[in-house]
Amino acid sequence: MKWWGWGAEGERYELSEPKRFWMWLEERLGTLPRVSRVASLADIPLDPPRLSSPDLVSLRELCGERGVSVDAEARLTRALGKSYVDLVRMRHGAVPSAPDAVVFPEDEEQVAAVINLAADRGWVVIPFGGGTSVVGGVEPLPDGRPVLTLDLRRMNRLLSVDVTSNTARVQSGISGPDLEAELDSRGFTLGHFPQSFQFSTLGGWIATRGAGQNSTKYGKIEQMVVSLRMVTPREVVETPAVPAEAAGPSLLQCLIGSEGIFGIISEAVIRLHPVPRYRAFASYLFPDFLSGAAAVRAMMQAGIRPAVVRLSDPEETATGVVLRSPARLSFRDALGRWCLRWRGLDLDRSALLILIFEGERALVTAARRQADRLQRGGLHLGSRPARLWMRDRFLHPYLRDELMDRSVLVDTLETAAAWERLPKLYSQVRQVLSESIRKTAPGALVLTHLSHAYQDGASLYFTFMARQQQGQEVEQWQLIKDAATEAILDHGGALSHHHGIGHLHKSWIPRYLGPQGTAFLQQLKRQWDQQHIMNPGKLIDV
């Protein structure tokens, strides 16, 4: 991944009409001057590693010569994740602290040996997969102790596949594409496609309790894991590998989401699905967000489960049009727009719903037809918008880099709430975002979509943009983030639906979980990590 932004060098989100897009954006946010960033990693100041030569010898005895690095590049590229504040700091060359060494274990035994050594010597241990955390999950926080970051990407093997039970045992450091390629060659898929899919790892998905874009059919990661193994400073914990059980509180559901603070996930048994034989795409246009949300709700409550459900509000739909449409419309598209206007709809002022169904053809066809009947007030637009979204779905984050080059603050917030609470949550978070942004910038752009739908509620995902306050980028962001998070909690939203807690959401945990819920996390932390060496400062204060 690029050290200063998202994804692979050379890859980018192609704006169809860049000039038109930037004009459109400046109309909303004010003038957007280009800003510079440090030219290379070598320009970023970095303290020397706080590890002695004998320390490094000990580590190399455990993980081999190539298994330990104190290179500036290795350390700096694992110093931060990929949140907006991470990228601001990286671009400014202001990396507050980096790991003292990066260790690349090849198996569970090496992970255990390194954790044991760290416990003996009083070092901190941080697990690192794809490094795509947007909540500060992998950042070493100021701490007097030396920090080892364990990069788990060498632990990327599919250990076994059970083709009868449709499960696989996999090492935690495998990336999304590697995992899906291995599974695909055997006729399977996991069905987990988070936005970070191309870079993030199985262990990261589990540690953060993530969700993929197809979660409406396949569930969140916590439903996909049969069992896992975690190396803790105490010993290796393994949960029973059974499809379901009634044997007390769920140890598995306490290790999932633990964000590295109890130990490091070394491997997991995951549930697989046959590669879907058939896929159906549908798109609908609604006059407003809430009527679209009502249609999604009706579909979920009737037992229909598309893989992808994504309803963009009018602001997001209009932005999508600006991003994707050429300045001069084809005759077909112009005719389409004219037809829409004739029916009282406009791509600039409507809510776009896309649905993608997959599985056995007969089941998909029945579900798709039944879903179609429930889109009351929605106009069927055919399959094209859904297909376009599918094609571009991993490209969207690249746009953030171009926005940041042009002094745009751009970040996302996500939550989930009961259907009954969604309308107010939607309007209040939008309002608070706009208001708090306007305290710091001339204009605001707030886009929202609903995704990850459930029978009892759904996730809301907000993207907000403003002109950066030069020199105060982090403070500006914090003010907006605080206000929006308070609004989410005030209106019954989850503190996070799939990004996790890390250190950016940590201060709200006591409010969100209450004193007993907070004590519960602290108690578990004490059980497995009494010395407090595992990813300290994340998830909870101890």
Add this chain to the structure above:
Amino acid sequence: MKWWGWGAEGERYELSEPKRFWMWLEERLGTLPRVSRVASLADIPLDPPRLSSPDLVSLRELCGERGVSVDAEARLTRALGKSYVDLVRMRHGAVPSAPDAVVFPEDEEQVAAVINLAADRGWVVIPFGGGTSVVGGVEPLPDGRPVLTLDLRRMNRLLSVDVTSNTARVQSGISGPDLEAELDSRGFTLGHFPQSFQFSTLGGWIATRGAGQNSTKYGKIEQMVVSLRMVTPREVVETPAVPAEAAGPSLLQCLIGSEGIFGIISEAVIRLHPVPRYRAFASYLFPDFLSGAAAVRAMMQAGIRPAVVRLSDPEETATGVVLRSPARLSFRDALGRWCLRWRGLDLDRSALLILIFEGERALVTAARRQADRLQRGGLHLGSRPARLWMRDRFLHPYLRDELMDRSVLVDTLETAAAWERLPKLYSQVRQVLSESIRKTAPGALVLTHLSHAYQDGASLYFTFMARQQQGQEVEQWQLIKDAATEAILDHGGALSHHHGIGHLHKSWIPRYLGPQGTAFLQQLKRQWDQQHIMNPGKLIDV
């Protein structure tokens, strides 16, 4: 409920041909003499309550005059659950210990006040719902301290229904029929129908991590709970009420299944479904259990989710025929049997699969058709066997009482395992059951069904019968239970799929969860119940 058996007085399982059934059974188990039981509760010896008058005054101040009982009947009927060993002891009038008082709180405040008083005075507190535990979950174990059993059935109100989110907030003491009646009048169902449905309570289902007969569509209880409130000796714990979250380890999934050892569940928010508009029944006959299991597996892995999946092995199918069929077959039935034999199948030597689909008509029809295509090697028998099972499904446990009247040891075991492990698990548990039974009795009957199917595995449910060893009924049972449980764990089965742990499965917890999993439960216990007053002796040793 009858104090000496299952269910309501007067209700029973009608044998169509009792004489034929008993002859058939005696051919297998040996002669089955009638055995007597104590005539009435008044014949059962009971120690006086270990509570002083001032103690009772304090309790009555909290819960009212009618809210506290030290009657022998009240105490004895809450001294045991409904396992085979419970009924053996009850029938013999040998109740080892009963609660000293039964308390009937009306709301969460009263529960909290009673727990606080108990903590002050050093009393034990046991929650009691329907009292249908078959794992010793509600039995006061020998303990020097006075014991209060909190009967929660006055806490039986539906507090609110959110018709937008399809959720309801309900007090924990509501029974299955009361809950479903309340929901039905509003057009909803929870979809949770355990065998104990007519008597058990919402709180009991959650505390034991139960499953209902329709779990293949609706999930186990842990998927049905959005959030809950639990009164602990420390304070009330409440989990966030959101459809999904990524906020660390799941507190909710640690309270579900806690079997009263942390505190008492006072209320829960549960997910509802619209009352299904349409139902489809199907039955198939397979030449053997494993070919039926393969068909169920194919269906689950193709994404088809009937509400009920129940595959009886040849022994269970044949027993069902003896129980249900009249001695003289109707012309239609005789013709049917002749046709089956002509196709190489026989109701006495085949595996019967019943499927019940429910939901929206179009979706049900598509799923039912697709399922039909996957029943390779199965002969479609029409809907009648499935309809008959549905009609009688809550009557089966009544038969146990008649069997015990005729000196039959009859108990059930349940587990769940990955598909890959099921064939061996099935054959080994059956073999171990037969072998261990034959050490104690002339013959054995072992019936098995597969139910609660998942994409990665299924539950197996074993019913075993033998002639009782008079005077050694409990020892005989323990020998068989121990052997079968070891076989289950040896072959990768869950220690329990839906009965729970209680004190009958407790001794296997260290083996099943491992040292760290066991320590995890002990650590949570310490957090909420340092004095160890909540349902001691259940789930784990501390």
